[in-house]
Structure formats: structure tokens, C-alpha cells
Amino acid sequence: KAGVTQTPRYLIKTRGQQVTLSCSPISGHRSVSWYQQTPGQGLQFLFEYFSETQRNKGNFPGRFSGRQFSNSRSEMNVSTLELGDSALYLCASSLGQGAAHEQFFGPGTRLTVL
């Protein structure tokens, strides 16, 4: 069974631009969560989608948004990029919501904002 895939793997943008990242969960998984990973802040929860609905959101500004499609694939969008948005963005999928379901992480998208 294929793992979680994320595209693109690397991205370079300039301040003020917007970016869309894509995540394809493991087949059959309905929950997709997004995380931001930086050396200073570590891993931080962005949001979780389940059955095309955003179920939960972390403490990030409204510039960070996402959506989930009927096939459980998810996209994350960041508008008006800032230098501080440079990070590794990780997607994780699980069969369902809740800690009873193991999360499987993708390799991440490395975003660099210049």
C-alpha cells in the first residue's frame, strides 16, 4: 500500500506570493492533518480535515487555509507569504479521527520564502 505522498517536495517563493501544497493520503484514510515543522518551534498542528470538513484548527493566522476533496486528497494554501513561513509542511493521514488511529506522515514539502 502506498504511503502518504506530498507534492511538490521543494518550493521556493518570494514574500507576498501565495502557495498551494498537495497531500494524497493512504488509500482508505479519511482524516488528513497538516503540520508545520521549523527548527525553532518544532512541529505545530495546523488543521485537520475529515470527510471534506475542517474539524479542527491550530493557532495559525487566516492566511493558512486548506480543503479536502471527496477522494480525501487535501490541499493547503498559504497566502501573502512571509519569511517566517519558511518551513517543512507535513501532512499526516489516518483512518479516522482520534488518537486511537495511528497517523502516518508524508515526507513533507520544504517551503522556502525569500
Added chain:
Amino acid sequence: QQQVKQSPQSLIVQKGGISIINCAYENTAFDYFPWYQQFPGKGPALLIAIRPDVSEKKEGRFTISFNKSAKQFSLHIMDSQPGDSATYFCAAVPSGGYQKVTFGIGTKLQVIP
């Protein structure tokens, strides 16, 4: 505000030695404590996890020790191998799921031959 404090941030252990990583949490609403292992260029992968009704869980060379009263938990890697060299994250998940998961800052482990 770091709700899960992880230490040390880096650790060098000789092959065959014991690697110990410690985490402490504040929020008593956490009820699931996973550890993740991350290799360069890869996403984190679940290594082992524990719930607070258990004081210890062992899987192969990896053991979690949990002290509910002290709100502390630790990962022990016995007979550490060079292939264990990675970054390890502890995490705390509240009842209800990953929406409020809090990760430790991470520990970069290097096992030298």
C-alpha cells in the same frame, strides 16, 4: 508556551549504550503519549506510544517509562545502534484526538560506532 518540554535537544551515545530522552507535560487533559522517529528527508514515523494507565511499555529495544504523578515520560533505547541515529519527538494528545496535539522540540540522537 511549550506545553511539552523535551530534553536533551541533542544526544551522542556510543553503539551498544542506552539512549534516554525525557519529556514533561503540563496539561492533565493529555491521555495519549506517542514517540516519533524522523530520519532526514522523511516525515516522522510512530515508534511507540503509551497511555497514562500504564507505567511502562516495551517494544523491542524501545521502552517508554511513564510517571503520571510527575507528569513525565521518557524513551529508553537499549543497545543503541548507528541506525537509530535520527531525531526523536515526544508528543501529547488530548482525549478527542490530534487537534490539540503538542510535540516536544525534538532530540537529535547520534549513535557513534
